Amino acid sequence: MLTALSIRDVVLIEALDLDFAAGLGVLTGETGAGKSILLDALGLALGARADSGLVRHGAAQASVTATFELPPGHAAGAALADNGTEMEPGEPLIVRRLVKADGGSRAFVNDQPVSAGLLRELGSQLVEIHGQHDDRGLLNPRGHRALLDSFGRIDVGPVSAAHRAWREAQEALATARAETEVAARDREWLEHSVAELDALAPEPGEEEGLAERRRGMQRAEKIAGDLTTVDTLLSDSDGAVAGLRQAARALERVAEDHEALAEALQAIDRALIEASLAEEKVADAARALSFDPRSLEADEERLFELRGMARKHRVQPDGLAALADELRGRLHRLQGGETVIAALEAAVAAAGTRYVAAAAALTDARIAAAARLDAAVAGEFAPLKLDAARFRTAVEPLGEDQWTASGRDRVEFLVSTNPGAPFGALTRIASGGELSRFILALKVALAEEGGAETLIFDEIDRGVGGAVASAIGERLARLSATAQLLVVTHSPQVAARGSAHLLIAKSSDGTVTRTGVRRLDDMERREEIARMLSGAEVTAEARAQAGRLLAA
Incomplete structure (x- = not known):
């Protein structure tokens, strides 16, 4: 619900602050007093095109601020959340628009800058504006299907889900066909590459293992001569160990003759033990570092092949095994492509059948709802002196290329104003006075099934008077029981129905003309x-x- 409107420097309005309440608020004033300026200012806050011509002469910028109270779960809250703008539960929604005299505009929601596009989206969710020449809302056929669905409490969800599943199946089929076409062009290359990789049979981590083993054999090759020398020095008959053994045998014969000789024998025994251990370790190392030149050559050839294949396919050597699996899979899909595509085609057909069935049920629900809506609108015609008029909600099939998640139907509200006259669009068939009454009858019928929070009717009673104006006033009052209404009117019968009355008037001090608005008391x-x-x-x-x- 709109609770407040603050306007600064918009055309003839210098400064204006208005408060609004629930119910039917009427705005009256003489022709030219500035009622359209007030609506233009509100439209600016709701995302209408920013025209620098709206800035009051001599002012640097114009600003309009509108405050709304929203019920829990209102669509505006979700729209703000989707755009990264948070709003605390229970706090008012404040939209503000600034327009500079030299061009350009800025938009804010609760003091957070937002795009004009988001402001327009919010505006369409917060307020409905209806007038004789309004090309949106009820007069725009693009919105008629959603209005009928809302009236009939029709759940489009099953059709949306079926359409999504159908589209996904079609996309999977298109992808498979594209892959098969590409694979078919590359079949010879795939077969050669897979055969080549299979012959090479690369394994994950193989390159690192080969490189490490080659480094070990290369190190063994370098130290093989040193190990032979050490082994000769230790193990030869003239080597160190043999000499120690000879010295030990000689000392054994004389060790008892002197204490020092016994100690010398003990030292040589210890040296023999360590020398024998050294001899064993050298032998172990020689065995561990032994290499077969043919094995080294084979490992080097394998590394060369792996690295060459990796360069050819522009991958790391460790990625060759995964590449082989991928290419093998592509070749397999190509070889079994007809089977896969046939299965996907069957899935598309099944999903399409489910969509058609769900859409047919949706069409039946819309036709039934259209009959109820037609009856509800027709029931409003007699009091509005539209006795000869007829109203019809046309539910017509769309071409297959136009089927959407919302179904297969085009919905449009049509009228015939005279007996025997053909049905046509509201804007083409009805005169100004008739059009206003058609809109009101339709809005009353739709609002009784749940409508917008705030509705604005701009001179919807133009061209009518007397009993018809009274009927219009009665219906506006009825609408105001479930929604906030603001009505710009020239009809006293409508104005008398208001729960609040605002007077729009011009004033001048001889040099400057201003438009003002004030709330009227009973007198x-x-x-x-x-x-x-x-x-x-x-x-x-x-x-x-x-x-x-x-x-x-």
Whole structure:
């Protein structure tokens, strides 16, 4: 619900602050007083095109701020969340628009900058504006299907899900066909590459293992001569160990002759033990570092092949095994492509059948809802003096290339104003006065099934009077029981139905003209309705008639 509107420097409005409440609020004033300026200012806050011509002469910029109270779960909250703008539960929604005199504009929601596109999206969710020349809302056929679905409480979810599944199946089929076509062009290359990789049979981690083993054999090759020398020095008959053994045998014969000789024998024994251990270790190392030159050559050839194949396919050597699996899979899919594609084609056909069935049920639900809506709208015609008119909700099939997640139907509201006359679009068939009444009848029928929070009717009663104006006022009052209504009107019968009355008027100090708006009290309200009844000179009879209208 719109609760407040603050306008600064918009055309003839210098500064204006208005508060709004639930119910039916009426705005009246003489022709040219500036009612359109007020609506233009509100439209600016709701995302309408920013025109620098709206900036008051002499001002640097114009600004409009609109405040709304939203019920829990309102669509505007979800739209803000989707765009990264948070709103605390229970806090008001404040939209603000600035327009500079030299061009350019800025938009804010709760003091956070937002795009004009988001502001337009929010505006469409917050307020509905209806007028005789409004090309949106009820007069725009693009919105008629959603209005019918809302009226009929129709759940489009099953059709949306079926359409999504159908599209996904079609995309999977298209992908498989494209892959098969590419694979078919590359078949010879695939077969050669797979055969080549299979012959090579690369394994993950193989290159690192080969390189490490080659480094070991290369190190063994370098130290083989040193190991032979050490082994000769230790193990030869003239080597160190043999000499120690000879010395030990000689000392054994004389060790008892002197203590020092016994100690010398013990030292040589220890040396023999260590020398023998050294001899064993050298032998172990020689065995471990032994290599076969043919094995080294084979490993080097294998490394050369792996690295060459990796360069050829532009992968790391360790990636060759995975590449082989991938190419083998592509070749397998190519060889079994017809089977895969046949299965996917069957899946597409099945998904399409499910979509058609769900869409057919949706069409039946729409046709039934259309009949109820037609009856509800027709029930409003007689009081609005549209007795000869007929209303029809056309539910027509779309071409297959136009089927969507919303079904296979095109929905449009059509009217015929005279017996025997063909049905046509509202804007092409109805005159100005008739159009306003058609819109009101349709809006009443739709609103009874749940409508917008705030509705604005811009001179929807133009061209009618008397009993028809009274009927319009009665229906607007009925609508205001479930939604906030703001009505710009020239009809005293409509103005008398309002729960709040705002007067729009111009004033001038001789040099500057300004537009102002003020809330009328009961006495002022009776006087304004009397003016609307009688014209320039307010008569006693007009005041009496105004009193009767207000008391009705």
